[in-house]
Amino acid sequence: MDGDGVEAGTTAAWIERHQQMYERATRHPFTVSIRDGTIDLSTFKRWLSQDYLFVREFIAFVASVLLKCCKQESSDMEIILGGVASLSDELSWFKNEAAKWGIDLASVSQLKSNTEYHRFLRSFTEPEVIYAVAVTTFWIIETVYQDSFGFCIEEGNKTPPELLGTCQRWGSAEFKQYCQSLQRIADRSLANAPADAVKSAEEAFVRVLELEIGFWEMSSSQS
Numbered sequence: 001m002d003g004d005g006v007e008a009g010t011t012a013a014w015i016e017r018h019q020q021m022y023e024r025a026t027r028h029p030f031t032v033s034i035r036d037g038t039i040d041l042s043t044f045k046r047w048l049s050q051d052y053l054f055v056r057e058f059i060a061f062v063a064s065v066l067l068k069c070c071k072q073e074s075s076d077m078e079i080i081l082g083g084v085a086s087l088s089d090e091l092s093w094f095k096n097e098a099a100k101w102g103i104d105l106a107s108v109s110q111l112k113s114n115t116e117y118h119r120f121l122r123s124f125t126e127p128e129v130i131y132a133v134a135v136t137t138f139w140i141i142e143t144v145y146q147d148s149f150g151f152c153i154e155e156g157n158k159t160p161p162e163l164l165g166t167c168q169r170w171g172s173a174e175f176k177q178y179c180q181s182l183q184r185i186a187d188r189s190l191a192n193a194p195a196d197a198v199k200s201a202e203e204a205f206v207r208v209l210e211l212e213i214g215f216w217e218m219s220s221s222q223s
């Protein structure tokens with residue numbers, strides 16, 4: 001077990017093996033600039049608008065993970081169902097936050113890196129993609145946000161007060177526990193999965209890190 005009570009497993013080994021890329025995704029200049037208080041607010045608003053579109057697609061992805069979970073009569077159902085349910089709150093949160101920042105969500109055009117991420121998420125809805133691969137992908141997507149925003153509220157932060165709510169949303173102890181539950185599910189599923197599925201899951205893990213880096217870059221630069 002590590003200090004957080006998570007058993008060291010396959011996913012922890014991948015974080016170590018791909019440490020550099022993991023760091024690039026979770027300590028990106030975008031989130032680091034939130035933590036050090038130098039964030040340009042137009043950049044933040046771009047991220048918020050694009051992430052709203054992302055979350056709409058993410059809901060379909062998480063629903064597809066739930067469906068795969070149900071088909072194999074897994075005991076993980078309640079945790080994943082909780083994830084689906086919390087996305088309803090998340091959508092409302094985005095709408096409220098957008099109104100606060102004067103963003104008209106209906107007029108936001110989706111940027112390229114977001115579209116690329118949507119395409120990736122959609123590929124998981126295929127029935128051929130097995131549960132272990134899908135749930136591991138789900139875990140790393142959530143974990144990048146947890147680690148990134150968790151850093152923004154760790155000791156020594158200079159996060160602007162108006163951004164603390166955003167950072168709490170994914171950086172809270174509760175969200176961390178949820179990610180740890182997903183990690184345990186991913187590790188257990190991978191331990192029982194065939195070698196080719198474990199390989200696909202590791203490829204998806206790396207791809208998520210690339211896409212998350214692309215998402216932060218897009219938010220910073222409109223690419």
Ligand SMILES: Cc1ncc(CN)c(N)n1
Nearest residue numbers: 051054055141142145215
């Ligand atoms: C791009 C992205 N990655 C992850 C999350 C966390 N669900 C998110 N909202 N947006």
